[in-house]
Amino acid sequence: MTRIKYLIIFLFTLFFLFSSPVQAENKVNVYFFWGDGCPHCAKEKELLEYYQHKYSYVEVLDFELYNNFSNSKTLSSVTSILGTRVDGVPFTVIGDKSFSGYSETISPDQISERIEYCYNNNCPDSLAKLFEPESNNIVADNVIEEQTASNSNKIKDKKFINVPGLGEIDAVNFSLPLITIVMGVLDGFNPCALWTLLFLISLLLGMENKKKMWVLGSAFIIASASVYFLFMAAWLNFILFIGFIIWARLLIGGIAFLGGSYNLKEFLFNKNSGCKVTNDEKRQKVFTRLKQIIQQKSFWISFVGIILLAFAVNLVELVCSAGLPAVYTQILALNDLAGWQYYAYILLYIFFFMIDDLFIFFVAMTTLKMTGISTKYSRYSKLIGGVIMLIIGILLIFKPEWLMFG
Amino acid sequence: MRVLKFGAVWCSGCLIMKPRWKEVEEENPWLQTEYHDFDNEKEIVEKYQIDNTLPTFIFLDKNDKEFLRLNGEVSKGELLKVLNDNKNR
Numbered sequence A: 001m002t003r004i005k006y007l008i009i010f011l012f013t014l015f016f017l018f019s020s021p022v023q024a025e026n027k028v029n030v031y032f033f034w035g036d037g038c039p040h041c042a043k044e045k046e047l048l049e050y051y052q053h054k055y056s057y058v059e060v061l062d063f064e065l066y067n068n069f070s071n072s073k074t075l076s077s078v079t080s081i082l083g084t085r086v087d088g089v090p091f092t093v094i095g096d097k098s099f100s101g102y103s104e105t106i107s108p109d110q111i112s113e114r115i116e117y118c119y120n121n122n123c124p125d126s127l128a129k130l131f132e133p134e135s136n137n138i139v140a141d142n143v144i145e146e147q148t149a150s151n152s153n154k155i156k157d158k159k160f161i162n163v164p165g166l167g168e169i170d171a172v173n174f175s176l177p178l179i180t181i182v183m184g185v186l187d188g189f190n191p192c193a194l195w196t197l198l199f200l201i202s203l204l205l206g207m208e209n210k211k212k213m214w215v216l217g218s219a220f221i222i223a224s225a226s227v228y229f230l231f232m233a234a235w236l237n238f239i240l241f242i243g244f245i246i247w248a249r250l251l252i253g254g255i256a257f258l259g260g261s262y263n264l265k266e267f268l269f270n271k272n273s274g275c276k277v278t279n280d281e282k283r284q285k286v287f288t289r290l291k292q293i294i295q296q297k298s299f300w301i302s303f304v305g306i307i308l309l310a311f312a313v314n315l316v317e318l319v320c321s322a323g324l325p326a327v328y329t330q331i332l333a334l335n336d337l338a339g340w341q342y343y344a345y346i347l348l349y350i351f352f353f354m355i356d357d358l359f360i361f362f363v364a365m366t367t368l369k370m371t372g373i374s375t376k377y378s379r380y381s382k383l384i385g386g387v388i389m390l391i392i393g394i395l396l397i398f399k400p401e402w403l404m405f406g
Numbered sequence B: 001m002r003v004l005k006f007g008a009v010w011c012s013g014c015l016i017m018k019p020r021w022k023e024v025e026e027e028n029p030w031l032q033t034e035y036h037d038f039d040n041e042k043e044i045v046e047k048y049q050i051d052n053t054l055p056t057f058i059f060l061d062k063n064d065k066e067f068l069r070l071n072g073e074v075s076k077g078e079l080l081k082v083l084n085d086n087k088n089r
Helices: A002-018 A021-025 A039-054 A069-082 A107-121 A133-157 A171-188 A191-204 A210-242 A246-269 A280-294 A299-321 A324-334 A339-367 A375-398 B012-027 B042-047 B076-085
Strands: A028-034 A058-064 A091-094 A097-100 A160-163 A167-170 B002-007 B032-037 B056-060 B066-071
Touching: A028 A039, A028 A069, A028 A107, A039 A058, A039 A107, A058 A069, A069 A091, A091 A107, A097 A107, A171 A324, A171 A339, A171 A375, A191 A210, A191 A280, A191 A299, A191 A339, A191 B012, A210 A246, A210 A299, A210 A324, A210 A339, A246 A324, A246 A375, A280 A299, A324 A339, A324 A375, A375 B012, B002 B012, B012 B076, B066 B076
Parallel strands: A028 A058, B002 B032
Antiparallel strands: A028 A091, A091 A097, A160 A167, B002 B056, B056 B066
8 A cells, every 4th residue: 555655656756746737837938029110010919919918828028129229238238148140020029949030921930939949849949038027127227118108109199299280280290291392393203204205295285185195194204103103112111121131221221322412413513404415315215106106197106105104204204202201201101101091101202203394284285385394403402302311311321210200 | 695595404504604605695685695405515515625614605796716615594784895895896
């Protein structure tokens, strides 16, 4: 009997020694480093909040980096411990494995698999020591600081300015539309995009069929706007896709800085207000094509021809914009907007970009006389555009959070 | 005095200068001016070496010798001053 008693105690001890009674209470810490306004971070944050709510064993420790310097210092310690490099946010650590960036198609599966794996296998938590009770003050401090930052952000988010005649305006909600309009107008004064339209109008004015004149001219303008829209939408998606990589933002910041410097140089050293004669051969080719298209007897051949030509010319002329649309889409990407809002802002930008073209076209079509827009405006747009591009370039590199309006 | 005006249909600044010149010409009927299209009149364009900026205005004296060249958009006041200062050339 005594032997049986000892055997039971032995088996009991053995069972509890090798079984994992804590498994049911096994906690999986998810260390989440993110930036306020970063759209990829927002998506991952949503996912992690869902996991935390769904699984009681998941604890998310989140560290906002843009508004909280101490969290940046924590991230430096984390990278030293992990022996890895962080190229951008979001940056997530689960157990002893880190995830850089976020992709809607890959990350949710990877993260949930990792959480499940760590829960079942009690994987080592590489950052546990950093956040152990004795160093727990880091987390506690962060929570307090984040709370403070969040509160100050809430105050910052509601900045009202009093504009005579318009009343109180929320500066935060007002900033993105304003920058959209200003950058669109400045981009529109770029003379590169105008020469084809002016030549086309000169041909259209010689037509007898006024209806055809309106349709062909409108087709050219709509096709030109569409090329710009497609380019900007593609660029925006590219930026949103690689947006978590810091160097992409720095590169675009560099482009903005160089573009701004070039515009300022042009304003200061090229005081001549005329039209520069460049690419004589290319221009002649485009003009010959335009003449052939307009002179077609078939309306549909002219219609399709003019759309194709608008696509071709505008794609080439995009280079001429000194990176304004690329810089603008980077600003859009920094702001956490709904999908349709991104495209609505691009449309607003394009409307103001095309406003001078629309003015010239409608005046010419209604008065049957050609009109131009003074090249002096183009020169001053270089000054204003140059200054804005320089500021945006510097902000993109050093203070991207200042460009996150909403 | 004769003024050669070089412009192009695609040049916004040239379109701005057209009505300005029209006013100047109406106010100074003695003035002889000629308009040359940059794309279609290559011979005279090359003769006067117009290859950088449009519009370009070349002022010729009685002996057809160039004494002034203006580029880009020029104000009406500036044009009138040039004409008055050089009326007897």
